[in-house]
Amino acid sequence: MKLLDIIDATPFPIGYRIAFITNFLREPILRRMERELGIIRPELTVLMCTCFREDVHARDICEVTEQPSNTISRAVSSLEKKGHLSRKEDQFDTRKQVLNITPSGKEVHDKVMVMFTESEDAMLAGLSEMEKAQLLALLDKIARNVPRWRP
């Protein structure tokens, strides 16, 4: 028995394949990240958000990623302890903290991005440039429509 057998019988063929691919693409990298870089998943979430934009609040990250606030809170604390993140009190609202990624945080973040990029290249090696472009366009359409179809 293989999962690839079940693939032929599933009543949600596209969703099954998407989840299936995600499992084999993301999980091994996240495990490796945890093992080699000592970064856990919610910490990567915070690194990605703070790398993308300066001066974010924990609350922003919660809303954007739909993670519970305690999860983000823990990730922020541990990242700061590791020197990957800085926090300072917000000048206008002392309940909030202004978060910024540090150079060492950026370094770790970039290493993880490289892992993902290399895996994506391997994953797509069997597709033509035309097929890659098609796939990207279709996935993009679905992703940008998330607000309309999400439960």
Next chain:
Amino acid sequence: MKLLDIIDATPFPIGYRIAFITNFLREPILRRMERELGIIRPELTVLMCTCFREDVHARDICEVTEQPSNTISRAVSSLEKKGHLSRKEDQFDTRKQVLNITPSGKEVHDKVMVMFTESEDAMLAGLSEMEKAQLLALLDKIARNVPRWRP
């Protein structure tokens, strides 16, 4: 800030979108499954495998799904306790147990499949039949190639 902003800057555009879509497709359903049906993720794994094939061993499920044996062991025990699974000793190897889904297990399994199917329909509502077929073909190609590109 939105995740859809980060989407434009990611160095692995296809993988990011696939993982992104998986999050919004799978996670809400799994939460709902846990809440409404009292079934947790490893239990669904076991239900899907035993629904697909009769007389499987826990070890088979471990290998197929790459889940650790303790996770599957717990899921098998709890499913049996709930009446969703039967186990009997293997006649030829008493270390093993022969697993079979029960009617109530099948019922729960089918309910979850309906949730996924409905969500997939909603997700793909914005695509033409041609686009759906294209997407399915491309994802299928990547999924069947997993053994070649997986890390």
Next chain:
DNA sequence: TTGACATCGTTCCATATGGAACAATATTAT
């Protein structure tokens, strides 16, 4: 102003998860 309510981030707690060690059984080599 002040009292009710909302928001931010944290802590507490219960549960989910995976690695490692384990007992029981099967297989292999001598």
Next chain:
DNA sequence: ATAATATTGTTCCATATGGAACGATGTCAA
């Protein structure tokens, strides 16, 4: 035959995770 090794499934333990309650601060209305 029997000792060494491998396999199966379980238990133990440490950690990850999310819901709920909380304290501190901010906002709004009377």
